[in-house]
Amino acid sequence: MDDVREFAAALVEFESTNGEEAAVSAWLSDRLDEFGFEVYEWTVDADRLADQPSFPDDPADIRVADRPSVGGVLEFGDPEAGTNIVLNGHLDVVPADEGQWSSPPFAARWDGDELTGRGAADMKSGLAGCVFAARRLADSDFDLDGRVVVEGVVGEEAGGVGAAAAALDNPYPFDRDAAIVAEPTELAPVVACEGSLMKRLELTGRGAHAATPWRGENVLDQFDEVRSAFEDLAAERESRVTHPLYEEFPTKWPVVCGTVEAGEWASTVPASLTAEWRIGVAPGETVAEVERAFDAALADVVADSEWLREHAPTFERFSVQFEPSEVDPDEPVVRSVVDALREHGVGDPEPRGVTYGTDARHYVDAGIPTVLFGPGSIEQAHFPDETIDATEVETFVDVAADAVASFLRQSR
Template identity: 65%
Template structure:
């Protein structure tokens, strides 16, 4: 790792600083993608670009059914490819990172989210941890490996390394899903490493989730005669308590060895509640948005059915709800869980490289969703490994220690060498 830092530290920091200056929220990835593809070309990588098709994504279970709700226009994804030895005789390894970031409320930050603030080795900016830092690790892993393989004493490799910068991960994985569904390359892909913030740990499973919108109908009345109305609030509380009970049942019933240490493995979160329209009127309508966790090995549809069944039980016990049944429908994007066999060669390569760097290489499960599910669904074994912490993701004053970015790059380069070694 010292060898890597001595060679690349200055270039890596400059690259990260420039990438962090692009505001890539809300479908604004295009300028950063142009810049990234130009950098790939400067590095001697063969470049590729693709844009997702909304109609095709609408057929995918992660996305809304209406193509008009999926923003793909002017949202390219790009890749740079490095070939080694006889590329067709060896495997192809994808190193993936997303360029898009979640919005940043300027008033919640101590500095401009898109003007990186450096404090020695730590940089603060939106996307530092989630996940421009991880993408930069992937880029410099490929650069490092290309330079080593080109030297007289370099490793003997056959195959390819593909570095992807994808769009729209925060909106369901637009770029990655498109790449998984319709291969943008003239060669097959054998495995992938995604540089999500795993604190330099090896993540072999990610949790899924389903987003549901609950609508309850009541009857309005003047507050002075509220007994003439039917408030939605008690009915909502009955449903919420029923969902809490089901969450507890699932915690006890649904098990996975990589998630035993989490206090809540498959959480249910009522994220928004909107009820009523006037303080002096009985609230006659309620809309709540709920995020439900899905364990690796489950499907979104099966968990969705469990919660619908529990809702139906609450409805059956209420005369009002039976006559005015609530709706409980999907909205936004869905995340299927994903896991990779811990004995797969790409997992072995990452674990061996992590151990060689003195890191804890015992696999664990992530409670977040990731683009790995798209590649896993396409039959491409995928593992997560990257710098930074998920605790920094989506937070004000998001930051990362650039030394972790350097360490991750060195480990990923070593893993790629092990995976593509003759």
């Protein structure tokens, strides 16, 4: 398995959806061992994560059984005299609806340089690139001190359980000085990631026969009031909350009602409704302060409605919360990536922000400066016929190897 293309395709062949990463973790562990890495593994302590505000309060809601994360370490020169950098990728993928695909999603398919399969872009090719960038350094004549860690973590799509566990309780017997997370950024350095708040709204109306709707209380009318208030708040936030890396986006802080379930019969006035919201959180904000703003907007709607005052809605967190993260573009790890991109004349070396969350936030919260930088496009992530150009993965290997070498040299 000496070719990054073969390695990426082999990773894609694993149907490693949330909680089903054991086989791919074992495979990666074996490959890292074969390549000469010192291999570490760690599992998730559900009680430990449940104490963190980003995760569900009930440990039973956090899947931990049989899903180890893997880290492989290469040492250079005098490792104690140098710095240590993590190259991180996640092993899990989102599910794939085969009916939406033109070929089996977990059978890697090649069309020239293009690799198609679930996880090809998000982000098994990026992880493969990390492995081969580290190997490139090991086979080079660079005079370096320090350590390079390649991580394959589980559960990123479910909030980053493997990375969160590693950030909270260091699985290595040395400190980590920086990290590169190889999410698909089109070979651009990303220094700011948006957060998100997940909230579930429940409203109660009163049922009645559709022939006599005046005898009921249509819960959809109440929902329209709430949705309108949230849209007004979202528009106000778009104009008030600013960030220099986000002005290019049509919507900087998206607020989306992703699911709505109401009523139980076409001939009955709907009496109950459940709606789930995903609310964007800007870098520099916290999930808690944005939550307070939307809670207050709902409270204003309730105060203006006699029905809602007497039948109070609930608006509770669910799933996993993503705090935003940001790193200074002048951090040495960012400068190393930027300089390597400029030296190779590829990608866009200007640091940017993105409207999605990543595992970077866990490392940043642990005091580890972290930059996103990887091959492929986020537009392919979670998409039918997910595809990546393998030549971009090979370019990533070249650039990442030089960036890591530059970072390690800075410790001298």
